[in-house]
Amino acid sequence: MTEGQIRAVVIGGGYAGVMAANRLCSTDGVAVTLVNPRAKFVERIRLHQLAIDNDDATEDYATVLNAGVRLVVDGAERIDAAARRVELTSGGSLEYDYLVYAVGSTGAVPDSVAGAREFAYPLSELEQAQRLQSRLADVPLSAPIVVVGGGLTGIEAASEFAEAGRSVTLVGAALAPSLSKPGRRSVAKRLRKLGVEVIEDSVAAVTADAVVLASGRALPSAATVWTAGFGVPDLAAASGLSTDALGRLLTDETLTSIDDQRIVGTGDAVSPSGLPFRMSCQASLPLGAQSANTVLSRIAGTEPAGISVPMTAQCISLGRGAGTLQLQHKDDTPVGIYIGGKAGAFIKEQVCRWTLKWMAGEAAKPGSYKSQKGPDRGPQLTEAAAVVSSR
Template identity: 65%
Template sequence: MTAKNIRVIVVGGGYAGVMAANRLLTRDDLYVTLVNPRPQFVERIRLHQLAADAGSTAGRAKRRGTSTAGRAKRRGTSSAVAEFGAVLNPGVQLVVDNVERIDAPARRLALSSGASLDYDYLVYAVGSTGAVPDGVPGAAEFAYPLAELEQAQRLRSRLADVAAIAPVVVIGGGLTGIEAAAEFAEAGRDVTLVSPVVGPSLSGPGRRSVTRRLRKLGVHLVSASVRSVGADHVVLDDARSLPSAVTVWTAGFGVPTLAADSGLATDPLGRLLTDETLTSVDDDRIVAAGDSAAPSGLPYRMSCQAGLPLGAQAAETVLARIAGTDAAVATVPMSGQCISLGRDAGTVQLQRKDDTPLNLYLGGRTGAFVKEQVCRFTITWLAAEARKPGSYRSLKGPDRSELIASTAVPVR
């Protein structure tokens, strides 16, 4: 048996982190540890479904004119979690804990439990978080973000406590806001979506597809920004006040402050600054992947679409360092945006590899089918990589050299 004498730690058990941990086991002399704050894998792309399944089946059925049992059967429920045993190679040691600090010179992690872990190489894949801005009065106190499991569970509990007819305001017109508003409306809720633009990353035709479906579901679309949030209302930038029993905040994401707190170079949002091989600009023993990585200060769009290939490529960079070979430049194709609009419809925005949208989309039930298959295949790809490390393959993305040369990004 080969001695496992090289210690690699992956911080973060999301899409990128799990992919990286599995991929590293293409070598049998690595001792791979995954540190994650939860004992289960979270399907973040299903959190809006988890939050929406808040016990409103009767109200939903009455509004849609179907039987309670029949409607519940059609929609189903979502736990948005999977056991790590289903997606993680058994050769990876799972440590359920939080990392408080990275001591890069000593190659050591300080954990919340008081323990410490030493490493030879580190994969930084802490992901992203729901960000409620300090600059909006009342938002931190009264709004419910929707980017992490605990946030979705808290929102689900709140929705279960209010009547189905109580007004729900979703703030933010990005993909998370769109999906949440559609889910809540399809579940029989009275929903208002507030955003200057709905679907800013979509093409004109894609945006129209989304807004048509939202209006069909009864979602009120309000083009505005938010001035403040109260316990039972939202004040807009034009001084209008909207009643809101539950205010859901989806306008923007943040990242954990671990890298910045540890003295590592980050971009303005706090993502670890790396070169194009995903290697930290401070330390060639630290490699980043996923939402918390900023290659050349030009991060990819936060998504599992980028997370999986970035996780695989971060592992390949570590493997190259160990082998003493040159690490390859990361390449990520961003071929589309898949949006669920309730369980019965969706919009799939087709794109160029550089993440710019085409005037092409798939809508309706076809869009819903494609979106659901993407969700399922994400787990399938992770599970396949767990069974056979090195099996995952991604298409080649665009050459970013000209973009990098023409852009200067400030570093913390």
């Protein structure tokens, strides 16, 4: 960093954080530092593949991060907004002029389910996937596995494990509730073909070798994989910043913290106007670019634009041999159209690859990534305001 440069610190090196750091490099005079606890970028959308050894789910930051970004491999313990300083796990600190809060999301294993925290294996972070990978290496192929969670992560994990020859039961309150009826039928058909038993029920308890359902039925389980629900790190709340009930940073429609104009949120850990986008890399990439645009606008003394993120599809891998692409309205509600089978698998794989290419492209030429215009959030914001005022 040279004297007179504006210091921009990005906390979190996931999809949104990398995109934000790269975009910030589009303006001269900005020194960008990315703080992340891992030395490699984690492809979270491939963690279910890592668990069964068919992908390492990581990429060198040199591939996706602009060469001008300073990478600090460390954790962030606290944000001192008054002093404009980030206190690091190592004991050091970083001062900033602008901060991008991009800490992402984590797996949420509830305390309310007896034994879940002790015996279940979450699958939302690199270390969690590696722990599950080690466990599965010790579990015979014929031993039963239970995947808890009927959402997209649970479906992908169950499919991947079953395709590898494992005996899998998928438990969830509902199967693929975010999909259309035709999309759900496509997913259910593929799961049946793979031999996955789907049980729509809730989990009452987890033991070392079983999953107990609310109905009282006990399912044998040599490894219980927990994919039901997500949370976020508590850094914002612990730093005295305003958050929603889940702990996401509360911002306005420009992604600026409602407490401090020098702090901008992005990705899974942000709740703009109390109406967060679905946790996904599909939202994180444009949100990352938008958060950087907000910072650059404030540096330039111009008014930042409001967020506009289109949510056009849900891409689901069903093992390596099939997939389902659920088409969406831009407001993230499904339409009755999907692409399944081998075509769905091909599209899903291309999306995974293009996600890295989009970040690499922004790294090579900051400012080049373009996102389509999303839906008008006005009606949702009006409705949300009415709900809040009625309480």
